[in-house]
Amino acid sequence: xxxxxxxxxxxxxxxxxxxxxxxxxxxxxxxxxxxxxxxxxxxxxxxxxxxxxxxxxxxxxxxxxxxxxxxxxxxxxxxxxxxxxxxxxxxxxxxxxx
Amino acid sequence: xxxxxxxxxxxxxxxxxxxxxxxxxxxxxxxxxxxxxxxxxxxxxxxxxxxxxxxxxxxxxxxxxxxxxxxxxxxxxxxxxxxxxxxxxxxxxxxxxxxxxxxxxxxxxxxxxxxxxxxxxxxxxxxxxxxxxxxxxxxxxxxxxxxxxxxxxxxxxxxxxxxxxxxxxxxxxxxxxxxxxxxxxxxxxxxxxxxxxxxxxxxxxxxxxxxxxxxxxxxxxxxxxxxxxxxxxxxxxxxxxxxxxxxxxxxxxxxxxxxxxxxxxxxxxxxxxxxxxxxxxxxxxxxxxxxxxxxxxxxxxxxxxxxxxxxxxxxxxxxxxxxxxxxxxxxxxxxxxxxxxxxxxxxxxxxxxxxxxxxxxxxxxxxxxxxxxxxxxxxxxxxxxxxxxxxxxxxxxxxxxxxxxxxxxxxxxxxxxxxxxxxxxxxxxxxxxxxxxxxxxxxxxxxxxxxxxxxxxxxxxxxxxxxxxxxxxxxxxxxxxxxxxxxxxxxxxxxxxxxxxxxxxxxxxxxxxxxxxxxxxxxxxxxxxxxxxxxxxxxxxxxxxxxxxxxxxxxxxxxxxxxxxxxxxxxxxxxxxxxxxxxxxxxxxxxxxxxxxxxxxxxxxxxxxxxxxxxxxxxxxxxxxxxxxxxxxxxxxxxxxxxxxxxxxxxxxxxxxxxxxxxxxxxxxxxxxxxxxxxxxxxxxxxxxxxxxxxxxxxxxxxxxxxxxxxxxxxxxxxxxxxxxxxxxxxxxx
Numbered sequence: 045x046x047x048x049x050x051x052x053x054x055x056x057x058x059x060x061x062x063x064x065x066x067x068x069x070x071x072x073x074x075x076x077x078x079x080x081x082x083x084x085x086x087x088x089x090x091x092x093x094x095x096x097x098x099x100x101x102x103x104x105x106x107x108x109x110x111x112x113x114x115x116x117x118x119x120x121x122x123x124x125x126x127x128x129x130x131x132x133x134x135x136x137x138x139x140x141x142x
Numbered sequence: 143x144x145x146x147x148x149x150x151x152x153x154x155x156x157x158x159x160x161x162x163x164x165x166x167x168x169x170x171x172x173x174x175x176x177x178x179x180x181x182x183x184x185x186x187x188x189x190x191x192x193x194x195x196x197x198x199x200x201x202x203x204x205x206x207x208x209x210x211x212x213x214x215x216x217x218x219x220x221x222x223x224x225x226x227x228x229x230x231x232x233x234x235x236x237x238x239x240x241x242x243x244x245x246x247x248x249x250x251x252x253x254x255x256x257x258x259x260x261x262x263x264x265x266x267x268x269x270x271x272x273x274x275x276x277x278x279x280x281x282x283x284x285x286x287x288x289x290x291x292x293x294x295x296x297x298x299x300x301x302x303x304x305x306x307x308x309x310x311x312x313x314x315x316x317x318x319x320x321x322x323x324x325x326x327x328x329x330x331x332x333x334x335x336x337x338x339x340x341x342x343x344x345x346x347x348x349x350x351x352x353x354x355x356x357x358x359x360x361x362x363x364x365x366x367x368x369x370x371x372x373x374x375x376x377x378x379x380x381x382x383x384x385x386x387x388x389x390x391x392x393x394x395x396x397x398x399x400x401x402x403x404x405x406x407x408x409x410x411x412x413x414x415x416x417x418x419x420x421x422x423x424x425x426x427x428x429x430x431x432x433x434x435x436x437x438x439x440x441x442x443x444x445x446x447x448x449x450x451x452x453x454x455x456x457x458x459x460x461x462x463x464x465x466x467x468x469x470x471x472x473x474x475x476x477x478x479x480x481x482x483x484x485x486x487x488x489x490x491x492x493x494x495x496x497x498x499x500x501x502x503x504x505x506x507x508x509x510x511x512x513x514x515x516x517x518x519x520x521x522x523x524x525x526x527x528x529x530x531x532x533x534x535x536x537x538x539x540x541x542x543x544x545x546x547x548x549x550x551x552x553x554x555x556x557x558x559x560x561x562x563x564x565x566x567x568x569x570x571x572x573x574x575x576x577x578x579x580x581x582x583x584x585x586x587x588x589x590x591x592x593x594x595x596x597x598x599x600x601x602x603x604x605x606x607x608x609x610x611x612x613x614x615x616x617x618x619x620x621x622x623x624x625x626x627x628x629x630x631x632x633x634x635x636x637x638x639x640x641x642x643x644x645x646x647x648x649x650x651x652x653x654x655x656x657x658x659x660x661x662x663x664x665x666x667x668x669x670x671x672x673x674x675x676x677x678x679x680x681x682x683x684x685x686x687x688x689x690x691x692x693x694x695x696x697x698x699x700x701x702x703x704x705x706x707x708x709x710x711x712x713x714x715x716x717x718x719x720x721x722x723x724x725x726x727x728x729x730x731x732x733x734x735x736x737x738x739x740x741x742x743x744x745x746x747x748x749x750x751x752x753x754x755x756x757x758x759x760x761x762x763x764x765x766x767x768x769x770x771x772x773x774x775x776x777x778x779x780x781x782x783x784x785x786x787x788x789x790x791x792x793x794x795x796x797x798x799x800x801x802x803x804x805x806x807x808x809x810x811x812x813x814x815x816x817x818x819x820x821x822x823x824x825x826x827x828x829x830x831x832x833x834x835x836x837x838x839x840x841x842x843x844x845x846x847x848x849x850x851x852x853x854x855x856x857x858x859x860x861x862x863x864x865x866x867x868x869x870x871x872x873x874x875x876x
Contacts, residue, residue, distance in 0.1 A: 138853030
């Protein structure tokens with residue numbers, strides 16, 4: 045039971061990482077990041093059950109709250125990028141220079 | 143430490159004037175502060191800069207302003223017609239304070255001396271500790287003064303002769319704009335010199351040793367606006383550094399092996415170094431290197447003739463009577479070390495003798511009156527080292543004392559001559575050389591007092607009885623002869639040669655030097671005071687004796703030079719109390735003398751009378767030879783002189799030693815420093831490689847970093863992923 049849950053979590057996380065690394069569309073990358081977050085959440089729940097402690101579940105609630113806020117900010121940034129560049133393809137955008 | 147304090151409290155000197163010994167250097171130091179403060183006040187209303195610089199400005203000013211002092215009335219300082227314009231505003235205060243502090247010091251010194259006389263036999267020194275100076279680890283050095291018979295002799299000479307020279311300086315220097323500065327330096331010198339001779343440990347002595355070096359530098363370059371004078375000061379300072387290096391090494395070796403630097407403790411534990419061991423010889427020779435620098439012995443003597451660039455009272459006080467004899471004092475003070483190393487003893491005697499002979503030959507052909515006296519001083523210092531090297535510490539110190547009398551007299555007398563010459567040339571505005579003997583001649587008519595006194599000093603230095611120099615020089619030569627016959631030195635070998643033979647050769651060379659001494663001193667007197675006058679028609683009318691403030695000290699020194707021999711009469715000539723100084727110094731140097739001399743019988747033998755007779759004969763022959771050979775009447779003034787040839791010219795050019803040093807040491811050092819150290823190492827390696835190299839490196843690393851920062855989000859994501867994997871991998875597989 046626990047190993048299946050962790051395996052599933054790892055698969056989800058890897059899919060998220062690969063998506064972040066390979067895709068160019070900002071929205072897709074953003075969704076992949078959410079996928080990674082939820083993979084971690086799944087690990088938390090599984091381990092919380094394994095240890096018989098509520099700590100993991102509390103963490104999950106925190107992560108979901110933060111993720112909601114992050115989603116709001118992230119989507120806002122993407123919208124403003126789109127307004128500026130008329131595109132959300134990250135190949136065209138290299139603003140993150142020091 | 144507790145035992146020491148107890149010993150001090152019960153010392154016979156504890157409740158006498160000796161407890162004020164700490165004041166001895168403080169009194170001249172107070173004079174330094176007062177005169178130094180005065181010297182900071184500009185001499186004139188305009189030109190707030192240095193007094194000498196102000197003097198220059200004033201010279202131009204004087205012509206323009208009616209109230210300015212009249213040039214012609216100002217004699218100024220001799221040998222220096224560029225600076226002397228007017229007296230310093232506070233010259234009167236300096237005239238009182240400068241010599242007064244010396245008089246007070248001398249009075250205190252006499253009080254301590256009387257206390258020592260009253261205390262009777264005193265076999266341990268009176269050591270007074272003031273505070274702990276350096277305490278780190280095993281090293282514990284107190285600021286402590288030591289009163290014993292040896293330091294007392296030096297203190298009396300320094301303050302006594304110093305007082306006379308200070309009084310002389312009033313007349314000699316008061317028209318110099320830097321008058322308070324001069325007395326400030328002179329007072330500071332006396333303070334440091336007293337620290338030197340009173341210090342109870344090598345480090346305290348070293349403070350005085352360096353302090354007098356500093357004052358010597360300041361006073362040689364007193365008229366520093368002439369580059370030659372400033373260079374002479376630098377030369378003295380730099381050459382002395384070589385000697386001081388030796389002094390420091392010797393101190394380090396002593397501390398590393400004995401763990402203490404106090405004289406009393408080193409003396410007590412010196413035997414643990416091992417008799418005639420390589421270690422004790424090394425320590426002694428390094429100390430002697432220090433002495434050779436300070437006391438102008440071969441090969442470090444070159445600074446002393448140049449030091450004559452300073453005012454003449456400075457030459458008398460520092461470069462004849464006191465500072466340059468510090469090396470002799472150091473060896474007498476370290477007698478317990480030198481007595482353990484016959485090798486070092488003979489080395490000291492050999493170097494001293496060779497210096498005496500070498501300098502005497504140069505003195506034969508010098509024309510500058512002060513240069514003659516400078517080489518004569520080097521030569522006489524060589525005699526002193528011959529004496530202390532032969533373990534005759536009392537004889538060496540005796541010659542130190544009598545030399546202080548007659549050489550101070552000779553220098554001050556020459557100062558008086560230069561003063562008169564300078565004044566005469568100043569009246570007519572001539573730019574002839576006031577120190578060249580070829581411009582003098584026949585001065586006995588114009589300066590009778592100086593003339594008589596200078597002859598007394600000349601007879602003393604030449605070794606004619608009954609003047610002081612005869613007894614002290616005879617004491618040294620007799621001691622060298624006695625050591626050659628028996629004792630530790632005669633049995634030792636030196637560089638494979640038997641010590642006895644070496645000492646006999648030294649004795650013979652000492653006699654030759656005595657002969658040369660008589661010749662060059664007589665030559666100086668003949669050319670200066672006898673024959674026709676060569677100063678010039680117009681100037682002759684202005685030649686006159688110096689004022690009494692200058693001739694007074696000369697008279698006192700003349701009496702001392704004539705009668706100084708009675709301080710230490712030899713047993714062979716009991717025309718008074720015999721061996722007073724030797725007996726007085728016995729508690730300090732007696733053990734060391736006995737260790738070197740062995741248990742020689744002190745009975746008067748016919749040999750001693752023969753030696754005395756030989757010395758007198760040599761001196762008289764030298765004077766007679768000079769009188770017969772030299773013709774002052776045939777001499778022409780300096781401007782008409784023809785260059786000399788052959789060996790005479792080599793002597794006149796001082797064996798080209800300065801040139802040889804310049805080519806062999808100075809120029810290689812300069813070019814090596816410039817081409818290797820500066821161009822190669824400083825600019826090549828340090829500047830190019832380290833300084834600019836690190837900048838290039840930082841810029842390169844920065845360029846690589848900036849290339850990584852492309853702004854591509856994908857690249858960043860890859861970097862993060864790979865980095866996270868690397869961290870995970872490191873944790874997993876460590």
